[in-house]
Structures are given as C-alpha cells and as structure tokens.
Amino acid sequence: MDTRIHLTSDTTCHHDFKTNCNNCRLNTLCLPLALESKDIDALDAIVQRSKPIQKNEYLFHEGDPFNAIYAVRSGSVKAFSTTDDGREQVTGFYFPGELLGMDGISRNIHASTAKALETSAVCEIPFESLGELSARIPNLQRHFFQLMSREITEDQQLITLLSKNSADERIAALLLSISSRNARRQLSANRFRLPMSRVDIGNYLGLTIETVSRVIGRLQKKSVLQVDNKEVEILNFEALTEIAHTKVSHREAS
Amino acid sequence: MDTRIHLTSDTTCHHDFKTNCNNCRLNTLCLPLALESKDIDALDAIVQRSKPIQKNEYLFHEGDPFNAIYAVRSGSVKAFSTTDDGREQVTGFYFPGELLGMDGISRNIHASTAKALETSAVCEIPFESLGELSARIPNLQRHFFQLMSREITEDQQLITLLSKNSADERIAALLLSISSRNARRQLSANRFRLPMSRVDIGNYLGLTIETVSRVIGRLQKKSVLQVDNKEVEILNFEALTEIAHTKVSHREAS
DNA sequence: CTTGCTGTTTGACCCAAGTCAAAGCAATGA
DNA sequence: TCATTGCTTTGACTTGGGTCAAACAGCAAG
Incomplete structure (x- = not known):
C-alpha cells in the first residue's frame, strides 16, 4: 500500500470546520467540478491538506521528484523556472481553485519551482492516486484532461501576449x-x-x-x-x- | 472554402503496405511509446490514417468542434491561433512523431488552426476513444498525460525565449x-x-x-x-x- | 521570352522599452 | 528616534529591433 504519511482530516483540526472537497467553497472551480457527490468523496480521500504555508515558502522546487499536483485553497502562488544562466522566468500566478505542478508529469520531475506569494493553503493531490482514480471515474479523467489542456491554452495566450x-x-x-x-x-x-x-x-x-x-x-x-x-x-x-x-x-x- | 478532408480507414488502401502503429517507424516517439504489443493493437484499432494532405491544407480550424488529436506521420504542420484583431500567432511546428490538437480538449473546441507546411500524412486519434482506452491501459493514460505535460513545458520554454x-x-x-x-x-x-x-x-x-x-x-x-x-x-x-x-x-x- | 506574384534580402531611419542612476517611501527593528 | 533594507518611482540616455522602402530572386502562366 501507499507508504506516504497519511494526513487525515484530524490534522485539519486547527481549522474551524472539517475541510473536504464536498464542502469546499471552490469545488465549482477546482478538480471536483462536474463530479457526483460520491466521486467527490473518492477524490477527497486521496487529497491531502496541509497547514498553511507562509509567504516565500516553497511548495516544490524545479528538479524535485514529481509526486503530486497542487490546488491552491487560499492565498496565491507563483511558479517559475530557472534558465541555464540562472535567470528566472515566472510562468504563472495561481489563485484559489487553480491547479499547478502539471508541468512535472512529463519527466516525472518538477519543471518549475512554486513559491507562496503570501500565506496560502494548498491541497496536495498525489498523482499516482489521481491516475488510478481517473481510470475509474470517466468524468474525473475528462476533467483532468481539460484542466491540463487549459494550462496549454493559457500558456499559448501568454505566448501571443509576449510575442505581439x-x-x-x-x-x-x-x-x-x-x-x-x-x-x-x-x-x-x-x-x-x-x-x-x-x-x-x-x-x-x-x-x-x-x-x-x-x-x-x-x-x-x-x-x-x-x-x-x-x-x-x-x-x-x-x-x-x-x-x-x-x-x-x-x-x-x- | 473548406479544404478539410474526410478521414476514413478505407482511404489507407492507397498505400503499398498496411500501415499500423506496430510497424510504424515512429512508434518509439509517438503515442505507442512504452506500450506492449497487444496494447498497441488496441490503440491501432482506433487510429485513423488518411491519405496525405497537401501543402496549405488544413487539419482543423480554430473554433471547430474538437473530436480528435493528430499525430504527424510525415511532413510537417504549423499550428496558430488568431487574435481578436485578426493577427495570427504561430504556436508550434509539428514534425513526424509529434502530437497536436491537445489545446482543444479544454473547451471541446479547437483553440488553434493546423495547416500543413508541406505534403504531410497524419494519424487521427479520436479523443473519446483515446479516453476510454486510457482508462483500461494505465500505461497509455500515463503516457498521454506525459505528452500533454510535455506540451506545457515546451510552451513554457517558448515563453521564456520570448520573454528573455x-x-x-x-x-x-x-x-x-x-x-x-x-x-x-x-x-x-x-x-x-x-x-x-x-x-x-x-x-x-x-x-x-x-x-x-x-x-x-x-x-x-x-x-x-x-x-x-x-x-x-x-x-x-x-x-x-x-x-x-x-x-x-x-x-x-x- | 516577359509578366506578375510571392518570398527574401538589404539599407536608412525611428521609437518603445531597456539601462543606468538617483531619489522616494514603506516596513522593520535597535 | 533614526538607520537599514527592500521595494517602487522618476528622469535622462541608449539601443535592438520595428517600420518603411526598394531591390532582388524564384517560379508559374501566358
């Protein structure tokens, strides 16, 4: 079985209420979108919520092994990659309900670094589990494909902006x-x-x-x-x- | 005028030999990568091959309903989108073994136009079928996730190039x-x-x-x-x- | 062959944005 | 309180690449 440390909803006791995908205010924007309640529960079971990360803390670094993608729950995060010669390129800003880290899938290594712009909370979604779940829940698979595709179209819009x-x-x-x-x-x-x-x-x-x-x-x-x-x-x-x-x-x- | 061509498997009879993913010279670059032979056959069954398209013919237009992604078999293709004010932005050049059209998934509408730069052959991969197949073949799902992710990282490299x-x-x-x-x-x-x-x-x-x-x-x-x-x-x-x-x-x- | 068309190269000029420099303005903290 | 440190703004100057214009080369049609 999965050896990862399991964060149960118990660890969220710091918060006023039990957080889960079903009652999350963002579930109409985020990954659960278009899922039935029981499917959301299945997704919820693999999602790990951490306590907030502080401004300037990192979610992951470029080059880190890729295990999970992240959803911003509150606050905001910037992603950037570093060029050969040490300069940085900010590739995106991420707000609540938005997913990041999908650029790590291709080489199984994070292709960019993610840094909190302010105190933020994120959900960690183990990619392995997400893949398995997607194979069982067609709507989830489709929706995840769509979210990756959206990242592509948004990057292409940025390309156009920069180019023209x-x-x-x-x-x-x-x-x-x-x-x-x-x-x-x-x-x-x-x-x-x-x-x-x-x-x-x-x-x-x-x-x-x-x-x-x-x-x-x-x-x-x-x-x-x-x-x-x-x-x-x-x-x-x-x-x-x-x-x-x-x-x-x-x-x-x- | 619409120069799109209709792809049916029948049209592949023009070729000297039966083309399929198993004997395709590009199967180490393309979607079949890392699949077992029997899985390649399953993939092969959904892939539709057309007769070559001529230079300047279109594979799909921005705004078309999205049904399939495409793999370049020979020749080359450019993808571009059109801005509000009618200018074009070329978002990529695609060579044999490379996949295009994934930007259409997010809204179920093609986000860009694909045009042959020279006489080219392409494989059409119906997205619906690919999704179903992916749910059954974990390696295929993973590989397709990786190909989409690669598109993201490549777009981000272009962003960096343009920006810096x-x-x-x-x-x-x-x-x-x-x-x-x-x-x-x-x-x-x-x-x-x-x-x-x-x-x-x-x-x-x-x-x-x-x-x-x-x-x-x-x-x-x-x-x-x-x-x-x-x-x-x-x-x-x-x-x-x-x-x-x-x-x-x-x-x-x- | 010429004519026209389309794409490429070259030159002269110009301007949007980069560079350099200095000052302004928070926030932190001794 | 006043340094210290890290943004942000503003001004003066420079420059890479855009703009405009003209010439050139390849190629198909008449």
Whole structure:
C-alpha cells in the first residue's frame, strides 16, 4: 500500500470546520467540478491538506521528484523556472481553485519551482492516486484532461501576449486576467490587491520593473486605474479592455 | 472554402503496405511509446490514417468542434491561433512523431488552426476513444498525460525565449530545436530543410521577417550557418549552442 | 521570352522599452 | 528616534529591433 504519511482530516483540526472537497467553497472551480457527490468523496480521500504555508515558502522546487499536483485553497502562488544562466522566468500566478505542478508529469520531475506569494493553503493531490482514480471515474479523467489542456491554452495566450503586444497591452491584459479570476471567486472585479511584486509582474510579462511602473503610472494618469502600491482599483473597465486589445499596426503574418 | 478532408480507414488502401502503429517507424516517439504489443493493437484499432494532405491544407480550424488529436506521420504542420484583431500567432511546428490538437480538449473546441507546411500524412486519434482506452491501459493514460505535460513545458520554454532572449538567441534556439528533433528521427542534425517560411519563423519567435533575415545573414557571416533559402547547414554547432544560451546581462529578477 | 506574384534580402531611419542612476517611501527593528 | 533594507518611482540616455522602402530572386502562366 501507499507508504506516504497519511494526513487525515484530524490534522485539519486547527481549522474551524472539517475541510473536504464536498464542502469546499471552490469545488465549482477546482478538480471536483462536474463530479457526483460520491466521486467527490473518492477524490477527497486521496487529497491531502496541509497547514498553511507562509509567504516565500516553497511548495516544490524545479528538479524535485514529481509526486503530486497542487490546488491552491487560499492565498496565491507563483511558479517559475530557472534558465541555464540562472535567470528566472515566472510562468504563472495561481489563485484559489487553480491547479499547478502539471508541468512535472512529463519527466516525472518538477519543471518549475512554486513559491507562496503570501500565506496560502494548498491541497496536495498525489498523482499516482489521481491516475488510478481517473481510470475509474470517466468524468474525473475528462476533467483532468481539460484542466491540463487549459494550462496549454493559457500558456499559448501568454505566448501571443509576449510575442505581439506592447507593454501597455500586456499590463492591461494581466490586470484583466486577475480581475476575471477574482470575479470567478465572487470577489470584486474592480478592486483587489496584487499579491505579487512589480519584479514578478515584469518578469512574467517580459518587461523591466521600470517599464511596469511607468505603464501603471500612465494608466493612472489616464484615470483608468487607481493604484496604491499593491492595491488596485479599476476605474474604467471599458478603457482597460480597449487598451488590452488595441491593435498595434503590425504587418499581417503568414 | 473548406479544404478539410474526410478521414476514413478505407482511404489507407492507397498505400503499398498496411500501415499500423506496430510497424510504424515512429512508434518509439509517438503515442505507442512504452506500450506492449497487444496494447498497441488496441490503440491501432482506433487510429485513423488518411491519405496525405497537401501543402496549405488544413487539419482543423480554430473554433471547430474538437473530436480528435493528430499525430504527424510525415511532413510537417504549423499550428496558430488568431487574435481578436485578426493577427495570427504561430504556436508550434509539428514534425513526424509529434502530437497536436491537445489545446482543444479544454473547451471541446479547437483553440488553434493546423495547416500543413508541406505534403504531410497524419494519424487521427479520436479523443473519446483515446479516453476510454486510457482508462483500461494505465500505461497509455500515463503516457498521454506525459505528452500533454510535455506540451506545457515546451510552451513554457517558448515563453521564456520570448520573454528573455534576443533575436539571435531565439533564432539559434529554434534551429537547435529543429536539429534535435531531426536527430530524434535519425535524420541529419546538421543539414536540413526548413519547411516553414521566414514569415512563420518570425511570427513564431515574435520577430519581423526583416529581423529573421538579418539574423540569419549575421550567422552566415560568422560561418555558424550556411543557408540557401530553406536549406540550412549548421557549420558550427558549438557556436550556435553558445549563441542560444548567451546571457544578455539582464538585471536579476525576483 | 516577359509578366506578375510571392518570398527574401538589404539599407536608412525611428521609437518603445531597456539601462543606468538617483531619489522616494514603506516596513522593520535597535 | 533614526538607520537599514527592500521595494517602487522618476528622469535622462541608449539601443535592438520595428517600420518603411526598394531591390532582388524564384517560379508559374501566358
């Protein structure tokens, strides 16, 4: 049998209520989506919940053996990989209800490092067990395929953003992405706190911090945003959307 | 006009011998990898082979209902998506033994368009059947998870390339990628024909055709490459590798 | 052969974003 | 209280690669 230390719901006693996938507020976003209650119980049985991890703590490192994928329960996490020459590339920010670590499946080794941007709680989903369960629950298999596929399409959107869009467009697109992910969790789409630093934003979007800062300044001057350090308020949603989609007259391709 | 072609197993009679996954030269690269012979037969039973598709014909279009993924058997294919404002972003080039179309799983609609760069043959793998088969053959499920994960890691490498590297580095990296994929298929790593146009290269790498042309010119002047239109010879592999990894003194991040 | 079409190369110029430098502004803590 | 440390902002300057334009090369059709 499985020799991993088993975290029973007992270890979650620190919390006010017994956490499980069935009563998790995020189960309409996360892996349990579209599962029947009994299937959620089966999934729940393999999911391990840990006590919160602190800001700047790591969930896993690039090169670590891959055993599990992770779902963010609260807080936020950034994933990044390190290039040959030691530079980092932030490949994603993950919010509650979102899954990370799927890039480790291909070589059975984590391809990126995951670091908490703030105090966060995560669910660990052992991949071996998830595979077995998927083989028995077609809906789970399909849904997991879909989540991996979504990661692919999101990466491809980022590729397009980096390849074709100006600094202003990139920043606008990131803010809109965060906004819509907030909305998905019933939080304000117009007012939120950025959990990541300017450095992280710049790194993610392929820009320097100076450019990030200047763009944000520019958007404030245009009354599109109101930014106080990490607190963001979108004053003009329309305008921001407009900026994100502005076509810079590139020549047509292929 | 819709140039899509209809794939039925009947159409494979045109070939000299019965093609199947078991005797396919690519079965050590493709989906059958690591399957036992009888499992390969099961996979083979769901795979549909078509007669070759011509240059510039489409395999599927962005927005089409998603039913199958595709494996390139010969030739080459490019995938691209179209942005709101009508510009294209090439998201990948696919060579024999490589799978494409996995970005369609998430929304059950193809997220990109696939177009043959030259006369090519592909295998169509109905996704529904692949899911069922995966549930019965653990190795197949695992391998397919791995192939999707590889797509993710490769997209993330492209993200890093676009976000952090100069034009020279991007071109060098692409050439090395094509070279190593050729080697994987027992073809020359030093001499090959680029199936895609300069426009496609530029589009993929986030550069204009002029820049692509200039960089290639520069690499020829340095005797790293010998290029005649689409024919490429790598004269100095070391140097090319060096160029691909050159650290442009960016400031450190995060 | 010429004409037209499509893709590639080359040159001259320009600008968005990178670089360098310095100042501002929290938060922490002795 | 005032250093200390780590962001973030702002300004002045530079540059890689984009833009525009023109020439060139390959190839198919007439």
